[in-house]
Amino acid sequence: MNSEAAMITILENAHVVDIESGEVLPDRHLVLENGTIREVGEGAASLDKALRIPVDGRFVIPGLIDAHVHATAYTADLSQLPRQSPMYVAARAAGLLKAMLKRGFTTVRDVGGAEFGLAQSVEEGLIAGPRLLYGGKALSPSGGHGDHRSRGMEHEEGAYAQVSLGRRCDGVDAVRRAARDEIRRGAHHIKIMANGGISSPTDRITSDQFCEDEIRAIVEEAEMADLYVVSHTYTARSVARAVRCGVRSIEHGNLLDEETVALMKTAGAYLTPTLSCFRALADVGEASGFPADRRDKIAQVLDSGIRAVEMAYRAGVPMAYGTDLIGPMQERQLDEFALRAEVVAPLDLLRSATATAAELVRMQNEIGHVRAGYRADLNILSANPLEKGVLANFAHHLELTIKGGIVQD
Known part of the structure; x- marks a missing residue:
């Protein structure tokens, strides 16, 4: 009712x-x-x-908070998004958001894809869904995790700038312009791709992305706007680079080591593990349409994720609840609880999806x-x-x- x-x-x-x-x-x-x-x-x-x-x-x-979603990723093949009508993508996103709300999520942080129009539609009650905190498009270097061009493609399709999850920018001046543009569009945070990823076609999991001067420039732009930077990162080396440069929110972190966890604790950085994403990709990625040529990357991060969570938990690094699910796999949004329960106590697990996530998104006096x-x-x-x-x-x-x-x- x-x-x-x-x-x-x-x-x-x-x-x-x-x-x-x-x-x-x-x-x-x-x-x-x-x-x-x-x-x-x-x-x-x-x-x-x-x-x-x-x-x-x-x-x-409290209502649950998912700190890592992609509300527009209705398909597991992210390279297909730029080929779709923005209006069709918005309609599909409306269905995904409504389903999130039905699962008990009243706030979500979108880290690539959603923008002011979708968030405004939720606020005005035009569509049902959680409160949507968006970062616009994730910033990526050419050939990075936000670049979904195949090796033989020189230019994106015409709709790319409208419905893709990321945008390419290379060099300090270009990343500053891109960050300022997302801030102009009302971003609540700025997302960067500082490490290789699973869904991107031309990079490696182990590759560092953006030079440190570029990362620092993006962090500076965000901080001037009283925002913070979210970084896609797996390896200990990439996490350490991001944290040293002032990144506040580390996403995934599957390949962390003890030294880097200590660095995160000292810097006050947050970790948002996304175990459910990798488990879903391993279980049903093929059936969900995830590209076959990228499935071999999953094994590199699948089993290490729970070890990273355990290390961070023991060290007292604040961890938020995140899922990073795409396409039909988004129905597994609640699985993160079960996957972390092996090493995290129930109260701290609940905090990750409420109070800790609220602190991460700087709404600790409003929600959580x-x-x-x-x-x-x-x-x-x-x-x-x-x-x-x-x-x-x-x-x-x-x-x-x-x-x-x-x-x-």
Whole structure:
């Protein structure tokens, strides 16, 4: 059912999970008004003319945050995106975003592809979906992870600039212009490709991308706009280069080592592992249409990912929840919980998709907690998420999602 955000909604008899302390606060009521949590109190709330929802002892947690999505990547063959109509891609993206919201994700960070028009459509209620924090197009050097031209292709198709996940820029002046252009378009962060990748046709996993002067120039542009830089990186060497140059958010990090983890901890950098992406590619990549000539790259990073998570977790590096799924594999968005559960405790696993991710996207005073004054982004679960195995079966236990005070159908 839907309710107007301006209406007062009361959640009654709720077990509220305190993300900071790890405590479960029993028999609470939550008063939601104008899209925010007005009150979290004990016992019953005495308010007239309110929509009352009996929670009956179920568990209330913040809405989930996925810090690494590609909302426009409806196909697993990313080289096909530039050949499609931008309007068709937007329609497909609307379906992907609606499905994310149904899984309990109320905020997502897009790190390549989404732009202001899609985010505005969500904010205006034209399409259903999580709050969309976008970076526009990822910046990539020629031949890098954001360059999906084949070896024999000199120029992109005409629609490339509109619907691709990345944009090519080479040299300090060019990367500054590209960063400024994405900032002009309203980017919440700037994404760079600083390492080779799986889906790109002409690079290697081990290749460093962008020289350090280029990375520093992009970081400087972002910081002048009070933004931060997100970096696609696998190898310890590429991660270290990015962190030394001021990158705040490291994506993937599968081939980390202890020395680089210590560097990240000292620098205050965040790690967003994406184990679900590599598992999905290994399991169903071929059936999903992922190009055959790139599947041999998957083995280089698949098994190392969980070891990197374990190293970072032991060292206290803050980790956000991310998935990086493309095409039909996006239905596996909740799998990240089960994959990390092997080495991460339930509370910290839940924090990664709530409070820690909120800190990463600099919205820690708005989302990521069930507190008065925060946005009314909530999930109601039938079981205690702090107990082993519950998060791994999140979809089974999810009973209700509320975004901005509105109950989602």
